[in-house]
Amino acid sequence: MFKTGKEVRMACRGGRWQKPTSGLAFGYVQANLVILDKDWAWDFLVFTQRNPKPCPVLEVGDIGAYKTRFLANEADIRTDLPKYRIYEDGVLKEELDDISNLWSDNYVFFLLGCSFSFEQSLSEAGIELRHITENVNVPVYVTNIKCAGAGRFPDCPMVVSMRPLSTDNARKAAEITKKLPSVHGAPVHMGNPAEIGISDIDIPDFGERVTIKEGEIPVFWACGVTPQKAAMVAKPPLMITHAPGHMFVGDRKNNEYQI
Amino acid sequence: MFKTGKEVRMACRGGRWQKPTSGLAFGYVQANLVILDKDWAWDFLVFTQRNPKPCPVLEVGDIGAYKTRFLANEADIRTDLPKYRIYEDGVLKEELDDISNLWSDNYVFFLLGCSFSFEQSLSEAGIELRHITENVNVPVYVTNIKCAGAGRFPDCPMVVSMRPLSTDNARKAAEITKKLPSVHGAPVHMGNPAEIGISDIDIPDFGERVTIKEGEIPVFWACGVTPQKAAMVAKPPLMITHAPGHMFVGDRKNNEYQI
Numbered sequence: 133m134f135k136t137g138k139e140v141r142m143a144c145r146g147g148r149w150q151k152p153t154s155g156l157a158f159g160y161v162q163a164n165l166v167i168l169d170k171d172w173a174w175d176f177l178v179f180t181q182r183n184p185k186p187c188p189v190l191e192v193g194d195i196g197a198y199k200t201r202f203l204a205n206e207a208d209i210r211t212d213l214p215k216y217r218i219y220e221d222g223v224l225k226e227e228l229d230d231i232s233n234l235w236s237d238n239y240v241f242f243l244l245g246c247s248f249s250f251e252q253s254l255s256e257a258g259i260e261l262r263h264i265t266e267n268v269n270v271p272v273y274v275t276n277i278k279c280a281g282a283g284r285f286p287d288c289p290m291v292v293s294m295r296p297l298s299t300d301n302a303r304k305a306a307e308i309t310k311k312l313p314s315v316h317g318a319p320v321h322m323g324n325p326a327e328i329g330i331s332d333i334d335i336p337d338f339g340e341r342v343t344i345k346e347g348e349i350p351v352f353w354a355c356g357v358t359p360q361k362a363a364m365v366a367k368p369p370l371m372i373t374h375a376p377g378h379m380f381v382g383d384r385k386n387n388e389y390q391i
Numbered sequence: 392m393f394k395t396g397k398e399v400r401m402a403c404r405g406g407r408w409q410k411p412t413s414g415l416a417f418g419y420v421q422a423n424l425v426i427l428d429k430d431w432a433w434d435f436l437v438f439t440q441r442n443p444k445p446c447p448v449l450e451v452g453d454i455g456a457y458k459t460r461f462l463a464n465e466a467d468i469r470t471d472l473p474k475y476r477i478y479e480d481g482v483l484k485e486e487l488d489d490i491s492n493l494w495s496d497n498y499v500f501f502l503l504g505c506s507f508s509f510e511q512s513l514s515e516a517g518i519e520l521r522h523i524t525e526n527v528n529v530p531v532y533v534t535n536i537k538c539a540g541a542g543r544f545p546d547c548p549m550v551v552s553m554r555p556l557s558t559d560n561a562r563k564a565a566e567i568t569k570k571l572p573s574v575h576g577a578p579v580h581m582g583n584p585a586e587i588g589i590s591d592i593d594i595p596d597f598g599e600r601v602t603i604k605e606g607e608i609p610v611f612w613a614c615g616v617t618p619q620k621a622a623m624v625a626k627p628p629l630m631i632t633h634a635p636g637h638m639f640v641g642d643r644k645n646n647e648y649q650i
Contacts, residue, residue: 170433173433174429174432174436174454177433178436178451178453181436181448181451182451182461189440192437192440192441194437194541194542195433195542201539202441202539280460280461282453283453283454310650311650313572313650317650318650391569391570391572391576391577391650
């Protein structure tokens with residue numbers, strides 16, 4: 133299979149890969165994509181600055197630029213992801229695997245850190261990740277933790293992902309992820325889900341439920357779905373994102389993001 | 392003397408304090424100020440995103456906003472610093488201690504982390520800071536380390552501050568400051584100044600020389616002067632900053648910034 137980020141991107145660009153990127157090019161950073169018109173880019177960038185845990189920006193393009201400069205050497209953001217989602221006025225319109233025809237010189241791309249990166253660090257430390265063991269999508273919840281709005285992006289609830297861990301592993305996972313602030317950082321909550329407004333841990337808002345074993349506690353991390361939820365409310369005329377799980381894969385390694 | 396950030400700000404607002412803020416309101420975060428027209432704010436915010444070590448943004452205002460929301464509860468950025476500098480087309484025009492009359496609804500303020508915060512952590516760990524002992528301004532140098540440009544802000548050299556430390560203290564200081572990424576983070580270099588383009592350590596570009604004792608090495612941190620140097624080249628029609636050493640003092644504590 134693909135050994136590097138570049139191999140994944142070339143396969144996407146050539147139309148040879150249109151599936152999720154989970155598990156591809158082990159060790160290479162994967163990132164969420166958001167594209168907005170320049171008229172909306174300021175509000176969004178300020179929103180990410182105010183909410184760095186759910187919105188850790190790894191790269192912002194210059195206005196009109198579709199080539200990356202930092203996460204990868206000259207990747208083409210219009211072709212190098214396996215699948216894109218097109219939203220108009222906050223509503224999903226279609227999925228495409230190439231957005232070259234849609235590109236405008238007024239567009240700005242944002243690449244945001246993703247939990248795949250910290251999951252690699254947790255796995256390497258011998259911490260079992262239940263959703264991987266059970267082969268489902270990580271459970272994701274809307275909480276009552278408030279994110280600060282910016283311009284047309286409103287104050288909005290933080291979205292979190294959850295991984296059940298023993299208290300020992302929870303402590304260890306917190307230590308590891310706090311050194312990774314550019315991929316969501318330390319957990320935002322551990323333990324009682326009700327304290328952050330989650331009424332039933334077995335009914336996630338996105339993804340699927342996972343088994344919480346005797347002696348384990350739920351551990352919650354800020355999730356990159358948060359800014360997309362905010363955008364659904366702000367309703368920019370056009371927003372393009374990666375399709376869920378179909379991420380941008382860079383040339384940089386996850387371990388470069390450890391401070 | 393002033394015990395809290397609010398006391399400092401009220402004294403500035405009332406015209407009762409127009410001097411540097413070093414040593415005031417111990418434990419409260421101090422920040423660099425940059426104000427630009429909204430037409431220049433995007434380029435500057437992207438510049439800070441690309442260069443987080445010299446430009447750690449603690450708060451960005453909404454367009455036209457002059458009250459803070461995060462670093463302090465409703466501080467007024469136009470009156471609450473002791474002294475401001477006004478630059479036109481990259482050239483220093485004047486110093487003022489109140490900019491209310493200059494304010495425009497098109498202006499955007501940025502507050503950036505400052506080395507005063509990490510120096511507190513180093514002092515608390517028993518690390519002597521030579522420029523404080525010798526009662527001079529910290530020595531600052533222009534290096535050959537490149538910062539990535541953004542829009543009209545060019546690729547430019549990183550500016551660094553230097554503190555001489557024993558190798559033991561240098562290691563300890565690196566450990567402490569890497570946990571403070573929002574106030575410049577870990578050192579960018581230790582040891583031979585020539586490796587980062589500094590030809591004579593005794594002739595700083597700003598600030599004053601300090602004694603480097605037998606067995607000590609120079610330790611270099613990214614410095615908040617960097618974005619001002621970039622702006623001198625980009626020449627925005629108007630830029631307002633704090634006067635050197637005359638910082639914004641917030642309600643938040645330095646220790647809140649430790650990850």
